[in-house]
Amino acid sequence: MRSEAEIERALAAPEPAPTSTASTAPGPNRTASTAPSASSGVRRGFATDGGTAVAECGAGGVRLVSWAPAQGYRVRDVDRGPDDDVEVTFQGAGREYELKVRCIGSEPVAVADD
Numbered sequence: 001m002r003s004e005a006e007i008e009r010a011l012a013a014p015e016p017a018p019t020s021t022a023s024t025a026p027g028p029n030r031t032a033s034t035a036p037s038a039s040s041g042v043r044r045g046f047a048t049d050g051g052t053a054v055a056e057c058g059a060g061g062v063r064l065v066s067w068a069p070a071q072g073y074r075v076r077d078v079d080r081g082p083d084d085d086v087e088v089t090f091q092g093a094g095r096e097y098e099l100k101v102r103c104i105g106s107e108p109v110a111v112a113d114d
Contacts, residue, residue, distance in 0.1 A: 044108045050090025050097030051075070055108035062086050062103045073097075085111065 041058035043065060053067040060082035067088045069075050076091040085102040101108050 042107050046099055046101065046108075046110050048090065048097040048099055050092060050095065051088070051099075053088050053099055053101070055086060055101040057103035057106050057108050058082065062101055062108055064088060064101070087113075 041056045043054055043056045045052060045054045049070065050073045051067060051069040054065040055062055056065050061084055063081035063083075064078065064086045067075065067078060069090050070092075073090040073092040075088060076096070077087075077089040079087050085100055087098055087100040090097045090099075098113055100111050100113050102111050103109070
C-alpha cells in the first residue's frame, strides 16, 4: 500500500505531453498558451488501512479520480461524483473502511460520514 506522501509525489509528477501531427506554431486562430483541461482541479491522495483513493475538486464539485483496495480488502461501494461529496467503501474479512471526501475551498478533504 502506498503512503499518502508517495501518492502526493506520484500526482506531482508531470504527465507526458500528448503528441500531435498538427502544427503547434501560433497562427491566426491559435495561441501559444494551452487552455486548462476540464480536470484541472486540485488533487489529493488519501489512505486508509482498507485502501487508497485520489480525489479532485473542480467546477462540478469533487470526484474520485482513482481508488484501490489494500491487500485483503475489496471495494464494496463507490460514488465517484462529481458531486458535493464522494465516497468509497473498502471491505475486508472483519473490518470496513469508508472514505468520504468533500471540497473545502478548492481542496479535497476527508470528512466524517454524516
